[in-house]
Amino acid sequence: MASKIVTSLIRLVLLGVLFIFLFYPDRFQLVFEYPGAPQSDSLHVRLTKTVFWLLLLIEILRIFYYGVVKSKAKGLLANTVTLLTPLILVLVFLEIVFMYIPQSHEGVLSKASQIWWAKYWKPVNSLGYRDKEVSKNDSAKTEVLVIGDSFAAGHGLKNLEERFSDQLEQKLGTDQYVVYNLGVSGSDTRDEAERLKKYPVKPDVIVLQYFPNDVEKVGREHGLSLSGAEPYADLKGPLATFVKRFYLPNFIYWQLPHASFSTFEEFVNKAYTDTTVLNAHLRDMSQMLAYRDSTGAKMYAVFVPFLFQLEKSAHYTKPVEEYLRSRGVTVITLTDGINKIPEKERVVGKNDGHAGVAVNALMADKVYEAMRRGKE
Structure with missing residues (x-):
C-alpha cells in the first residue's frame, strides 16, 4: 500500500507541473494563442483543465483509499484527511461545473461572462459587428x-430577435x-462617428442609441476620474490572483456588488455640467x-437612461438632447415607458x-412610431 501511495504522490508532483503551465503560464513567460486569449479560456483550454482536475481527483481518492480506508488508519491525521477529502472533492467538482456556466455581466470581465460571450455573441459578420452580413x-x-x-449591440440578450x-x-x-x-460595447460618440463613416452602406436613416456614459471617455480625457471602477481593485495579493484565475471563486466574487453607482453618478453629473x-x-x-448631412439621411436619437435612475438620467443628458433637436434630429426618450415596466424586467x-427584452421592445416601438410620423 505504501508503494501505491508513493506512486500517487509522484503523479501529484507531475500534475503540479501541469498545473503551473495551465493556470500560471504568464509567470514563466509562456503564451498560449487561441481566440480570446489571454482574457478568456477557449473551450479546448477548459476541457484540458477539466481533465487536469479529474486526474487530480483520482489521485486524491487513491491516496485516501490506500492511506486511510484500506489501511484502517486512525488518529488525528487520519481524521483530518477524512474530513478534508470530501471538502476538496466538492470544491473541485464545483470548479469544473462553473467552468461551463455562462452568465452575462456589465462587461466581459468575469469568467462566467466570457463563457456567455463565446456562447451567445453570434453571429459576428465580416466587419466585426454582431449582425448579419451587408448585402448588395x-x-x-x-x-x-x-x-x-x-x-445597441444587445449585450445580455441571447437571441438577436429580442x-x-x-x-x-x-x-x-x-x-x-x-x-x-453597428453596436459595439464600450463605444462612445467619437468612435461611433468614425464607424459610421467607414461602414460600406450609405444610409437613408440613422438611429443613434445614446446612453449617459457616452460622455465617459471624453470626461476622462479632461481630467475627471472615476474611482473604484477597475475590476478586482478591491482584492490584494494572492487572493486577487486566486479569484482571477479560478472559476468558482470568480463566480462568487462577481455576485457581490463592487462598482459604486453613486461614484459613477457623481462622475456623470460632473461631466455633463462641466462646460x-x-x-x-x-x-x-x-x-x-x-x-448625416453628407448622406442626406434622416436621423433619430433614442436616449436610454440609467434604468433605475430615470429622472436623474434625463436631467444629465438634457443638454445633448437640446443640441440634437436644434440640429434637426428627432429625439426619442423612454422615461415614461420604462416607468411602467417592473424593475426586474x-x-x-x-x-x-443592460436593457432587457421589455425595454428593447419599447425602444423598437418608439423608434418605429417616430419613423412613421416622419413619413406623414
Missing part, C-alpha cells in the same frame, strides 16, 4: 443604420427596409451630424444592467 441586394430598400454601444434593431426591422417590414446594427467636457462631447457629436439579469 438590399440597396433598393430603405437602409437604416443603428449606431450605439453595448445597448434586440430593438431587429424588432424595428420586423416592424418596418423586411420587404422594404433593411436595418444594420469644457460637454463642449468637447458635443464637438464629437457634430462629426456624426456632419456625416428592465434589465437582462441581476448582474447585468
Whole structure:
C-alpha cells in the first residue's frame, strides 16, 4: 500500500507541473494563442483543465483509499484527511461545473461572462459587428443604420430577435427596409462617428442609441476620474490572483456588488455640467451630424437612461438632447415607458444592467412610431 501511495504522490508532483503551465503560464513567460486569449479560456483550454482536475481527483481518492480506508488508519491525521477529502472533492467538482456556466455581466470581465460571450455573441459578420452580413441586394430598400454601444449591440440578450434593431426591422417590414446594427460595447460618440463613416452602406436613416456614459471617455480625457471602477481593485495579493484565475471563486466574487453607482453618478453629473467636457462631447457629436448631412439621411436619437435612475438620467443628458433637436434630429426618450415596466424586467439579469427584452421592445416601438410620423 505504501508503494501505491508513493506512486500517487509522484503523479501529484507531475500534475503540479501541469498545473503551473495551465493556470500560471504568464509567470514563466509562456503564451498560449487561441481566440480570446489571454482574457478568456477557449473551450479546448477548459476541457484540458477539466481533465487536469479529474486526474487530480483520482489521485486524491487513491491516496485516501490506500492511506486511510484500506489501511484502517486512525488518529488525528487520519481524521483530518477524512474530513478534508470530501471538502476538496466538492470544491473541485464545483470548479469544473462553473467552468461551463455562462452568465452575462456589465462587461466581459468575469469568467462566467466570457463563457456567455463565446456562447451567445453570434453571429459576428465580416466587419466585426454582431449582425448579419451587408448585402448588395438590399440597396433598393430603405437602409437604416443603428449606431450605439453595448445597448445597441444587445449585450445580455441571447437571441438577436429580442434586440430593438431587429424588432424595428420586423416592424418596418423586411420587404422594404433593411436595418444594420453597428453596436459595439464600450463605444462612445467619437468612435461611433468614425464607424459610421467607414461602414460600406450609405444610409437613408440613422438611429443613434445614446446612453449617459457616452460622455465617459471624453470626461476622462479632461481630467475627471472615476474611482473604484477597475475590476478586482478591491482584492490584494494572492487572493486577487486566486479569484482571477479560478472559476468558482470568480463566480462568487462577481455576485457581490463592487462598482459604486453613486461614484459613477457623481462622475456623470460632473461631466455633463462641466462646460469644457460637454463642449468637447458635443464637438464629437457634430462629426456624426456632419456625416448625416453628407448622406442626406434622416436621423433619430433614442436616449436610454440609467434604468433605475430615470429622472436623474434625463436631467444629465438634457443638454445633448437640446443640441440634437436644434440640429434637426428627432429625439426619442423612454422615461415614461420604462416607468411602467417592473424593475426586474428592465434589465437582462441581476448582474447585468443592460436593457432587457421589455425595454428593447419599447425602444423598437418608439423608434418605429417616430419613423412613421416622419413619413406623414
